[in-house]
Amino acid sequence: MQQFVDLIFPIPLDNRFTYSISSEEADFLQLGMRVAAPFGKTKIYTGIVAHMHTSPPEIYEAKPIHQILDEKPLLSENQLKFWKWIASYYLCTEGDVMRAALPGAFMLESESIVSLNKSSEINESELSDEQFLVVEALESQSSMKIQEIEALLDKKRVLPIINVLVDKNLINLNQEIYEQFKAKxxxxxxxxxxxxxxxxxxxxxxxxxxxxxxxxxxxxxxxxxxxxxxxxxxxxxxxxxxxxxxxxxxxxxxxxxxxxxxxIGRVGFEGEITNPEINLNKIQQEAFNKIKSEFNQDQVCLLHGVTSSGKTEIYIRLIEEAVNKGKQALYLLPEIALTTQLIKRLQNYFGDKVLVYHSKYSVNERVEVYRHVLQNSEKGKIIIGARSCIFLPFQDLGLIVIDEEHESTYKQYDPAPRYQARDSAVVLAALFKANVIMGSATPSLESYYNALHNKYTLVELSKRFGNVLMPEVEVVDIKVAHRKKKMTGHFSERLMQGIKESLDENEQIILFQNRRGFSPILECNTCGHSPQCPNCDVSLTYHSGNNQLRCHYCGYHIAMQLSCMACGSNEISTKGFGTEQVETEIKALFPEVNVGRMDQDTTRGKYSYEKIIEAFENQETQILIGTQMLTKGLDFRNVGLVGIMNADNLLNFPDFRAHERSFQLMLQVAGRSGRTQKRGKVLIQTYNPHHQIIQQVSVGDYKNMYKEQAEDRYQYQYPPYFRLIRLTLKCRDYSKTNEAADWLARALENVFGRYVLGPEFPPVSRIRNEYYKNIMIKIPQKQSLGKTKEVVRKILNTFNAIGAFRSVRVIPNVDPQ
Structure with missing residues (x-):
C-alpha cells in the first residue's frame, strides 16, 4: 500500500503538505525527522515529518520526497504537540513556529547554482555584454551562485539574463542543497x-x-x-x-x-566546580517545603519574594533535586543581560551540566546546545536562557523555573509566532508532567490573579535574606526644585547630595532613565520645528557619541543639524533626556569618577553585557547609568544608592498596563540597592510626587497596587478578567489601510458586537513608510476562546481573499503585552 507523510515547511502557510514515500523510506522514517522535499517549480525545502499515513491528498497528486536528512528524529512527539498548540493559540502557522524553534543551520535552503553547459557551442556575437561576462566567468570556474553573479554584474535583477542563457542552452540551472552547520x-x-x-x-x-x-x-x-x-x-x-x-x-x-x-564543543564550562553549600534560612526552608508539597499535586507555584529575599537559592535547590532524579531543568530569564551573573552561580554549583542558549550565540553554538538537549546528555541537563529556550528538544523535562515572570520581554513581538514564553512554558510543562516555579518581587497582575483564584499556588517570602532592611525610598519633587532653582542639569540638589554621600562612603550608585540616546527631541526656539524621521511618525533622537540624529524605529540617521532645517535659525535646543545625556552630565559633575552606561547602544556585542556587569561587580565602575536592563534581578553587593531620574515618563504612557509596569520597574530598580547589611537608599525624581503609584512604590505596597489596578481592569474589561486579541493592519497606502481596517472592524462587530474596539491609529502610526491601524477584540471569561479564534481565522481568511486588500497585512497578536 502506498505510504504518505505530512510535512511542516518553514513557510507561513496554514497547511501541512502531503508527499509520497517508498516502503523502504516508510520503514526508516519516524516522526520529527527532517526530509528535503520539492516545493513549487524549483524550490527545495526542509520539512519536518509531522504525520505518517496511507491516505492520498484529494486535491493534488503527492510528489515523492527528495531525500531523508536525519538518522534519528530531530524533534520529539511532545515538541510536535507543542508546536501545534502554539500555532493554534497564537493564530500563526506551524511553519512560523518551525522558523522560530529550529536553529537556522537545521533548515537547509535550496540555492540556484549556475554552471556552463560543456556540450554547447558559444557564439560570442549573439551575446550581450552582460551575458558574455557571465559565460566568461563560468569558463574559469565550475559553478556560480546567483549572489555571485549579482556581485559580478553589480545589479540585482540578473534572473532575466540567466533565463536567456538557459534558453540558449549555454548554461545549466540546478538546485543545490547545502547544510549550514559545521562542527568545530x-x-x-x-x-x-x-x-x-x-x-x-x-x-x-x-x-x-x-x-x-x-x-x-x-x-x-x-x-x-x-x-x-x-x-x-x-x-x-x-x-x-x-x-x-x-x-x-x-x-x-x-x-x-x-x-x-x-x-570539539563550542559551548562548555572550563572552570572548576566550587559547589558552594546552599544554606536556606528558616523562611526560605518553609517556602521550599511548601513548594515541594505543592509539586506533588502537580501545581504551578508562584513565588512572590521581595527583592534580595533569596529566591535564586530556592531555585538552585529545586534544580538540584530535578537533576538528581535524572530529569532536565529549564531556567528562563527575561533578558540576556541577566544570564551573565546567573551562569556563574549555576556553573559554580553544577559545572558542565549547565548550557546557555540565546540569540547572541552563533548558529553553530546554538546547534551544539540543541544536540546536547536532544541526546539528553549529562552536558546540558540544565538549560539557562531567554524565551526561545522553550523550543529546545527536551526528552525528560522535570522542572521549569521562570525568573522575573512579570517581564514583558517574555512576549515575542516580531516575527510570528507572537508567543508569551511564560504562558507557553506552563503548557510545555503539562506535556512533560513537569513542575513550574515562577518567581518575582512584583508578579504580573495575571499571575497573581491566578494564584488568588487557586489556579496557581502562592508562596511568599516577605523578608530579605539575612534580615537586611528594605531600602529607604524618598520622593523628590522636581517641580518645586526647578522653581527654587535647585536643579543642576537633570539632578536635584537632594540627588546630588545622595551621590556625594555614597561616593564618600565608597558605595556604588545606579542611575535609572528609561530612554536611551542624548535627547529625544531637538527643537528650534524660533519656529518650533523638530527634525522628523522621513520613514516613521517620530522625531529623531540626538546621540552625542557619534553626533547623529537617529530614528529608534527604522535606524534612519543624519548628522546633527547646526541650524534649523525649516527657518535656518541657529537657536536650537534639546528637549527631554536619555541615558547619554545623564552620562555626559555626571561626568562633568564628577570628573574623577568612573562611569558606565548600559543600554541598547552599549550592549550590541556578544560579550558586552558581561563586560559592563563585570566592571561594576569588580567596582571598576562607580556609577552605572542604564535603561530597564538594569531592573531585572541583577545582584550587586555594594550599591548604596539608586536614583530614578524621571518617574513620569513611565507613568504617562497610553497603555492599560502603564501603571502596573511603572510600579514593577521602579520597585525592581529600587531592589538593586542595599543588598548587604547597610540599608540602601532610593531617590525618585518626579513632577507628580502624590501619584498613587509613586506613593505605593515608596512603601513597597504591592497588594494595594494589585487591588486598585484589578478594580480598574474589572471596570474597563481588561486582563485578567477579559482576554485580548489585537489585530494590526499595515500597508504603505494610507487610504487602503483605512478602508481595510473599516471592513475588518465591521465584519468582527457583526459577530462580537460591542467587544470590538477600533479601528484606531497607534501612538506611532507610521513605521518604515507603512501605516498601522489597530483593532482590539475583548473576550469575556465565559466566552469560548477556541471558538472565538476559529471565527477570527475565518474572517481573516475572507479578508485575505479580497483582491483590493491584497497589499494590506494583518498581524494577529493574542494576549498583547
Missing amino acids: ESRYVQLNPLYEAEAEMHRLLDELSNAPKQREIVMAYFSQTAGKKKKIKAKKLMKAASASSSILKSLIEKNVFQEIYEE
Whole structure:
C-alpha cells in the first residue's frame, strides 16, 4: 500500500503538505525527522515529518520526497504537540513556529547554482555584454551562485539574463542543497608508528639533518609528548618549535607525521566546580517545603519574594533535586543581560551540566546546545536562557523555573509566532508532567490573579535574606526644585547630595532613565520645528557619541543639524533626556569618577553585557547609568544608592498596563540597592510626587497596587478578567489601510458586537513608510476562546481573499503585552 507523510515547511502557510514515500523510506522514517522535499517549480525545502499515513491528498497528486536528512528524529512527539498548540493559540502557522524553534543551520535552503553547459557551442556575437561576462566567468570556474553573479554584474535583477542563457542552452540551472552547520574541529598531529622503534627514530633524525627546521619540529614533538606515542595540537607543536605551518605540512607530506581532526564543543564550562553549600534560612526552608508539597499535586507555584529575599537559592535547590532524579531543568530569564551573573552561580554549583542558549550565540553554538538537549546528555541537563529556550528538544523535562515572570520581554513581538514564553512554558510543562516555579518581587497582575483564584499556588517570602532592611525610598519633587532653582542639569540638589554621600562612603550608585540616546527631541526656539524621521511618525533622537540624529524605529540617521532645517535659525535646543545625556552630565559633575552606561547602544556585542556587569561587580565602575536592563534581578553587593531620574515618563504612557509596569520597574530598580547589611537608599525624581503609584512604590505596597489596578481592569474589561486579541493592519497606502481596517472592524462587530474596539491609529502610526491601524477584540471569561479564534481565522481568511486588500497585512497578536 502506498505510504504518505505530512510535512511542516518553514513557510507561513496554514497547511501541512502531503508527499509520497517508498516502503523502504516508510520503514526508516519516524516522526520529527527532517526530509528535503520539492516545493513549487524549483524550490527545495526542509520539512519536518509531522504525520505518517496511507491516505492520498484529494486535491493534488503527492510528489515523492527528495531525500531523508536525519538518522534519528530531530524533534520529539511532545515538541510536535507543542508546536501545534502554539500555532493554534497564537493564530500563526506551524511553519512560523518551525522558523522560530529550529536553529537556522537545521533548515537547509535550496540555492540556484549556475554552471556552463560543456556540450554547447558559444557564439560570442549573439551575446550581450552582460551575458558574455557571465559565460566568461563560468569558463574559469565550475559553478556560480546567483549572489555571485549579482556581485559580478553589480545589479540585482540578473534572473532575466540567466533565463536567456538557459534558453540558449549555454548554461545549466540546478538546485543545490547545502547544510549550514559545521562542527568545530581541532587539528592534531601524531608521529607515524613506523618511527616508534629507536633505530628508525635515529635514522629519521639523521635524514632531517639537512632540514634543521623540520628536525626542530620533530625534537619539539618528543619534548612535548615526553617520548610517548601521543597526539599533540598542531598549533601547540608549531609554537613550541617556533615553526611555520608550511614546515609542518612538508613533514605530513613526507608521512613523518599523521594528521588527526577531532570535533570539539563550542559551548562548555572550563572552570572548576566550587559547589558552594546552599544554606536556606528558616523562611526560605518553609517556602521550599511548601513548594515541594505543592509539586506533588502537580501545581504551578508562584513565588512572590521581595527583592534580595533569596529566591535564586530556592531555585538552585529545586534544580538540584530535578537533576538528581535524572530529569532536565529549564531556567528562563527575561533578558540576556541577566544570564551573565546567573551562569556563574549555576556553573559554580553544577559545572558542565549547565548550557546557555540565546540569540547572541552563533548558529553553530546554538546547534551544539540543541544536540546536547536532544541526546539528553549529562552536558546540558540544565538549560539557562531567554524565551526561545522553550523550543529546545527536551526528552525528560522535570522542572521549569521562570525568573522575573512579570517581564514583558517574555512576549515575542516580531516575527510570528507572537508567543508569551511564560504562558507557553506552563503548557510545555503539562506535556512533560513537569513542575513550574515562577518567581518575582512584583508578579504580573495575571499571575497573581491566578494564584488568588487557586489556579496557581502562592508562596511568599516577605523578608530579605539575612534580615537586611528594605531600602529607604524618598520622593523628590522636581517641580518645586526647578522653581527654587535647585536643579543642576537633570539632578536635584537632594540627588546630588545622595551621590556625594555614597561616593564618600565608597558605595556604588545606579542611575535609572528609561530612554536611551542624548535627547529625544531637538527643537528650534524660533519656529518650533523638530527634525522628523522621513520613514516613521517620530522625531529623531540626538546621540552625542557619534553626533547623529537617529530614528529608534527604522535606524534612519543624519548628522546633527547646526541650524534649523525649516527657518535656518541657529537657536536650537534639546528637549527631554536619555541615558547619554545623564552620562555626559555626571561626568562633568564628577570628573574623577568612573562611569558606565548600559543600554541598547552599549550592549550590541556578544560579550558586552558581561563586560559592563563585570566592571561594576569588580567596582571598576562607580556609577552605572542604564535603561530597564538594569531592573531585572541583577545582584550587586555594594550599591548604596539608586536614583530614578524621571518617574513620569513611565507613568504617562497610553497603555492599560502603564501603571502596573511603572510600579514593577521602579520597585525592581529600587531592589538593586542595599543588598548587604547597610540599608540602601532610593531617590525618585518626579513632577507628580502624590501619584498613587509613586506613593505605593515608596512603601513597597504591592497588594494595594494589585487591588486598585484589578478594580480598574474589572471596570474597563481588561486582563485578567477579559482576554485580548489585537489585530494590526499595515500597508504603505494610507487610504487602503483605512478602508481595510473599516471592513475588518465591521465584519468582527457583526459577530462580537460591542467587544470590538477600533479601528484606531497607534501612538506611532507610521513605521518604515507603512501605516498601522489597530483593532482590539475583548473576550469575556465565559466566552469560548477556541471558538472565538476559529471565527477570527475565518474572517481573516475572507479578508485575505479580497483582491483590493491584497497589499494590506494583518498581524494577529493574542494576549498583547
